[in-house]
Amino acid sequence: MSLVSIKNLTRVFDVSKPWLNRVIERLPKRMLTAVSDVSFEIPARTTYALVGESGSGKSTIGKMVVGLLRPSEGTVEIEGIDLFAETDPAKIERVRSDIQMIFQDPFASLNPRWRVRDIITEPVTARGGSAEGLAERLLEQVGLSAEDAAKYPHQFSGGQRQRLCVARALASEPKLIVCDEPTSALDVxxxxxxxxxxxxxKDQHGLTYLFISHDLTVVRHMADTIGVLYLGRLVEEAPxxxxxxxxxxPYTAMLIDAAPRLDAFGREVIPPEGEIPDPIDPPKGCAFHPxxxxxTGICKSERPKLEPFGPGRVACHHAGQIELTSAA
Known part of the structure; x- marks a missing residue:
């Protein structure tokens, strides 16, 4: 059984104007579908990466997996337990202790008034556990000094702060860590x-990662499986x-062609054409067709289903018919 099982996950946000404004201006409700009918599995001790442009729904999925957002439809099961449907407090507490998250901004995700020791040990002390020497051990594991436990976050660089976030995530000995753009705010x-x-x-602790990124090159050597999101839908999944x-x-090929490569200095990069459509009023058929x-005609009228294709899955009426403009 997979550690994480996501089935038909959907999240809709109400972005309407206040009720009185709608009545006066005679406006309908406006609903934004951030995630639509997404399903995938993450086996234990593997890394599943979600990639896509800004606004594709990556972070929304991550927040639903850790329980920060309730799905509008569908289920998220961790170790076979749906946190939003389970009624046994003991099971919920056990599963929650197995999940941690590393956020995108290491400057905003650390309390500036707390010492590093308190920041790292909070996941343990909040549950009444013993944290004697824990911060010092974890700091050394992430490449910092045990003496840093007495310092404050402002005394560290961006890369060091993200290491602190990794140490905090490891404190409760989780099985699953959701990494939401953990390196996008850092130098290359x-x-x-x-x-x-x-x-x-990951190898030392037997961790499972859900790795969220907009950059394919970042996840290329990290992920066991990559899922590509477009306008809230999973359009391709493959090793x-x-x-x-x-x-x-075609969207995956467009992202790959636009990504920088070390072996192609001086190559002209073709940026992705067009813009992501309005998620409140998406195109009919395949959302990528514009x-x-x-x-072709079928793309404009019929939405493709995510179906098995080779070792992965793809949602495209013309799957496999596009070629990269340059070798990957």
Whole structure:
């Protein structure tokens, strides 16, 4: 059984004007579908990466997985337990203690008034556990000094603060860590250090990651499986060695072609064409068809289903018919 099982996950936000304004201006309700009918599994001790442009629903899925947002429809099961449907407090508490999250901004996710020792040990002390020497041990595991436990967050650089966030996530000995753009606020060289650290800790502690990123190149060497989101829907899912060499969906190929590469200095980068449609009023049929070079009549009228394709899955009427403009 998979550690994480997500089925038909949907989240709708009401972005309407206040009731009185709607009555006076005779306006209808406006509903934004941030995530629509997303399903995937994450086996234990593996890394599943969600990628896509801003506004594709990645972070919303991450918040629903850790329980910060309630799904409008569908289920999120961790170790076979749905946190939003389970009624046994003991089971809920056990599963919650197995989940942690690393946020995007290391400057905003650490309390500036707390010492590092208190920040790291909070997940344990909040449940009444013993945290003697815990912060010092974890600081050394993430490449910092045990003496740093007495310092405050402002005394650290961005990369060091993200290491503190990793140490805090490890404090409760979780099985699943949701990483929401954990390196996007860092310099490229520091990104590599943090990613290598997270990869090493995954092996040491037997962790499972849900890794959220807008950058395919960041997750290429981290993920066991990559899911590509577009306008709240999963459009392709495949192992990285397949996704980067034989992308089945035109959107995936567009992202790969636009990504920077070390072996292609001076190459002209073709930016993704067009913009993501309005999620309040998405196009009929395949949501990607206004930007797709392969779009035909069926794409404009019929939404493709996510179906098995090779070692992965794809939602496209013309799956596998597009080629990369350059070797991956």
């Amino acid at each position: 060289s520091v990104q590599a250090q943090v990613l290598n650290l997270m990869s090493d800790l 990285p060695e397949v996704l980067f060499t034989r992308p089945a969906h 930007r797709c070079p392969l779009a």
